[in-house]
Amino acid sequence: MSQSPLHEAEYYDVIDEENQVIQCRLCPIECTLLVGEKGKCFSRVNLEGKMYSLTYGYTDMKIDMIEKQHVFHFYPNSRVQTFSTYNCNLDCDYCAMPDNIGIDPAQIGAKKYAPDQAAMFGVASGSKIIAFGEAEPLISFEWVRDTATLAQQRNLKVLLRTNAYFNKEPVKEILECVDAVTIDIKSVSDIGYQQKCHAGTFEEVKKIIKLIYEKEKLLELNFVIHEALENTEEQTRKIAEWIRKELSVSVPLHLARLLPAHRLKELQPTTTELLERCYQIAKEVGLDFVYLNDVPDHEASNTYCPKCGELLIYRGASATEVRRISLQGNCNKCEAQLDIVFK
Numbered sequence: 201m202s203q204s205p206l207h208e209a210e211y212y213d214v215i216d217e218e219n220q221v222i223q224c225r226l227c228p229i230e231c232t233l234l235v236g237e238k239g240k241c242f243s244r245v246n247l248e249g250k251m252y253s254l255t256y257g258y259t260d261m262k263i264d265m266i267e268k269q270h271v272f273h274f275y276p277n278s279r280v281q282t283f284s285t286y287n288c289n290l291d292c293d294y295c296a297m298p299d300n301i302g303i304d305p306a307q308i309g310a311k312k313y314a315p316d317q318a319a320m321f322g323v324a325s326g327s328k329i330i331a332f333g334e335a336e337p338l339i340s341f342e343w344v345r346d347t348a349t350l351a352q353q354r355n356l357k358v359l360l361r362t363n364a365y366f367n368k369e370p371v372k373e374i375l376e377c378v379d380a381v382t383i384d385i386k387s388v389s390d391i392g393y394q395q396k397c398h399a400g401t402f403e404e405v406k407k408i409i410k411l412i413y414e415k416e417k418l419l420e421l422n423f424v425i426h427e428a429l430e431n432t433e434e435q436t437r438k439i440a441e442w443i444r445k446e447l448s449v450s451v452p453l454h455l456a457r458l459l460p461a462h463r464l465k466e467l468q469p470t471t472t473e474l475l476e477r478c479y480q481i482a483k484e485v486g487l488d489f490v491y492l493n494d495v496p497d498h499e500a501s502n503t504y505c506p507k508c509g510e511l512l513i514y515r516g517a518s519a520t521e522v523r524r525i526s527l528q529g530n531c532n533k534c535e536a537q538l539d540i541v542f543k
């Protein structure tokens with residue numbers, strides 16, 4: 201265990217005082233922990249009847265373009281200071297960061313930053329935005345909240361990339377210090393979550409997506425397409441219909457190529473043909489903004505005005521160009537108001 205003091209976690213109950221048994225309330229798994237036990241996420245531990253975070257402050261940092269986070273409607277073509285924390289409450293077979301999952305970061309010599317240090321890195325980077333993403337940031341809930349709060353006080357915008365498999369109360373709290381959220385949807389069925397990510401349900405994830413939408417945060421959704429995940433045309437239709445019915449046709453849906461990794465590293469990447477068929481279906485359902493990700497120079501990576509069809513934002517393999525859209529988010533040709541944030 202790390203020599204540095206651990207940070208007491210929040211969102212847990214003592215359920216047996218005599219035996220010091222506690223139950224975590226951060227995500228719907230709600231692990232019950234005896235003294236010395238860690239949760240499924242490996243990030244929260246019971247020490248003498250109190251819950252502590254093993255990942256508070258541990259993060260990698262890098263600067264990226266915001267489009268790398270599969271976010272197209274929040275400060276397009278901007279640099280982002282990204283914090284990549286450790287561990288996850290899911291265990292996806294195609295996890296892109298398996299080396300950062302299921303570990304105690306103190307034991308591998310990971311770097312640790314206090315919230316004010318991390319926020320200052322955001323300011324010093326010259327970026328307008330900081331992002332929490334890559335592994336699952338909400339596993340480090342307390343550190344993300346503390347850092348995001350300080351970052352907003354320093355006039356930075358905050359983007360959260362999450363799997364959304366969390367309980368409502370902590371999500372409501374984190375939304376107080378977050379400006380935009382992008383959510384990776386793993387499947388459109390509970391069985392799909394269980395089979396490919398070994399935890400989670402679409403029912404719980406949908407509740408959190410609706411909550412974020414109702415809180416009027418800028419919201420984008422990602423859906424990874426591949427036959428091996430049983431995420432193809434039929435599932436794309438289901439998710440697009442759900443977005444149209446329960447959210448709005450203006451919520452962007454990103455269809456992402458599966459890049460082989462972890463337990464599925466022998467697979468071939470998703471074909472462009474399958475991505476294009478799924479794209480057509482989501483457009484037929486009536487969504488205004490459907491994007492293909494990880495398909496360089498494809499026209500379905502661009503943003504077009506849903507009213508007049510004008511090309512508004514061009515996304516090439518190496519650069520993004522904002523072309524025909526005002527800083528207020530209006531199409532320069534027909535003046536349609538679009539839910540795209542520039543300031």
Ligand code: SF4
Pocket residue numbers: 224225226227228229230231238239240241242243244289339
């Ligand atoms: S956040 Fe971790 S410890 Fe808490 S319920 Fe979820 S998996 Fe268990």
